[in-house]
Amino acid sequence: MENRFIPQAIEIVTEAIKEDNSKNYQEAFRLYKKALEHFMIGVKCTFAGDVHCFSELTDLPSMCCTDEKNPTSKEIIMKRVEGYMTRAEQLRGMLEKETAPKPVAAVVDMDKGDKEDDDETDAETAKLRGSLASAVVSEKPNVKWDDVAGLDAAKEALKEAVILPARFPQLFTGKRRPWKGILLYGPPGTGKSYLAQAVATEADATFFSVSSSSLVSKWQGESEKLVKNLFEMAREKKPAIIFIDEIDSLCSSRSEGESDSTRRIKNEFLVQMQGIGNKHDGVLVLGATNVPWELDPAMRRRFEKRIYIPLPDxxxxxxxxxxxxxxxxxxxxxxxxxxxxxxxxxxxxxxxxxxxxxxxxxxxxxxxxxxxxxxxxxxxxxxxxxxxxx
Structure with missing residues (x-):
């Protein structure tokens, strides 16, 4: 399939340069941002199809075709992308300064109090995210698909749900959308966690591996904040995969005898996975359990794709x-x-x-x-x- 994202990005960035030179900074920033998105998708597609190079920032792009395996083409494009990104950040700063309200002398003390509250909120958020830092898998587990014996149907389903949308995002348009939640279930010891390690190795995405110990806190109200910050971190680092091992320990069926903190954790999971105002593009939740019937029905519905991991033949x-x-x-x-x-x-x-x-x-x-x-x-x-x- 021909990669049309690079040529489209060049056309958009040419318009952005014209608007920038005309001092129409608002429109220039919008076009720069749109062009960068096209560049990133084009580069992620591993230069499939024709790749075009371009010369100086103020010149029209020369549509000369280059070899996709030539590293010079990729270096030129990435160097220009860095320049466009730098200019977009400069325009963002200029626009924010123009739209920021000027301080009023009568409310100086109130602004100071608000700033102190914001500092306290930032410190609390930093503390919560620091406790979740260990959940980010920075190094690949080095588990290939071939290392997982059998489970051909499960591996094909995971490739379809995880690998294909990351490598070919242009295929998922209109009503064809990748899965947002996948549940791996089956007898213990069949390789559910091992499959998740293979996904972390093969997928070009940020991988979060969490368990109940990562999200449950002894402090009142902190557990649901950890869940919320986990999903916020995933959205910031998207494409991202959140793997929750033994999810039944966190999201079992609701009952009258459970504590308020446990119920609040479940409610926060439900809201973050499919709540109003939450964007889930680029974030996949991958859960594993031995007892899917013990999951809360609302949580089980959030997992659109369910893959059975059987005993090996x-x-x-x-x-x-x-x-x-x-x-x-x-x-x-x-x-x-x-x-x-x-x-x-x-x-x-x-x-x-x-x-x-x-x-x-x-x-x-x-x-x-x-x-x-x-x-x-x-x-x-x-x-x-x-x-x-x-």
Whole structure:
């Protein structure tokens, strides 16, 4: 598909420069902002299609086509984008100074009091966001799709819901919109959290990983503020993904015996996920639970897409055995893997991981009874084996 965003951005920024030179700063700022959005989408599409370069800021763009793999083209565009962004920030500052109301001498004390209140609010917000800083996954977990054995249907659904909108936003127009909430549910140990790590690795987005300990506070009224600040941070850093593990511990069904703080947390989640006045473009909420029937019905409705993560089948169990065994020296054949996979029916991925680790430790247990070691001569190298005294 031809990338039309770069040429459109060049046309818009040309109009912005004309308005800027005519000192029509309000219209110039609007056009600069619109052009930057087109530039960002065009660059994110990895220069698919024709990419056009342009020369000086005041010149009309030359529509000369360049190679998409040529790094010079991308460097030129990004350098010009930085210049346009700097100019847009300058215009924003000028416009804010023009529209800001001038202080009145009679209300100087009131303004001072308001400023102190604002400072206190900013300090409180900074404290809340500081406690949520650990939820931001700054380093990729390094879990690829291929590292997740089986679950082909779940992986395809996640690619459709997460990866495709991030890489090709131009495809989602009109009524075709990406999912805003995805719920992963299934038996424990089937790889729901592991799939979330794969999403964090593959998706080009800010990833927030939170649990009940990140959002529940002992102070009255602070928990719902943490929830609100979490979503505000996600909207500021969009595209963003909020992963909530064991979401049933936070948003279980409402009952008469629950505390007011628990109810307020649920209400804040409901408002932030689908409330009036909240924009959700670019923010995806990814939840995981073993007991979806215990979720509050209103919260369950917020998750538009629900993906079942089943127990692994025989082929998936066979692949898991090889993945967990890794490069550890062994003499297992393909038929051995098949036989073990057949005998582990009903086991989850976590169960198979524990089984392999226990099997790897079995040869080492002989060392506890060994009195001495004897060399064993081989054709290529020499190794030692333990000898026990009975």
């Amino acid at each position: 025989i082929e998936a169990r066979k692949v898991m055995l090889g993945i967990h065994l890794g490069d550890t020296p062994n003499e297992l054949s393909d038929s051995n893997f098949t036989a073990i996979a057949e005998k582990t029916e009903g086991c989850s991925g976590s169960d198979i991981s524990v089984l392999v680790r226990d099997a790897l430790m079995e040869p080492l247990r002989k060392c506890q009874q060994a009195q001495f070691f004897t060399p064993v001569g081989l054709m290529t190298y020499r190794r030692y084996t333990c000898v026990a005294v009975f």
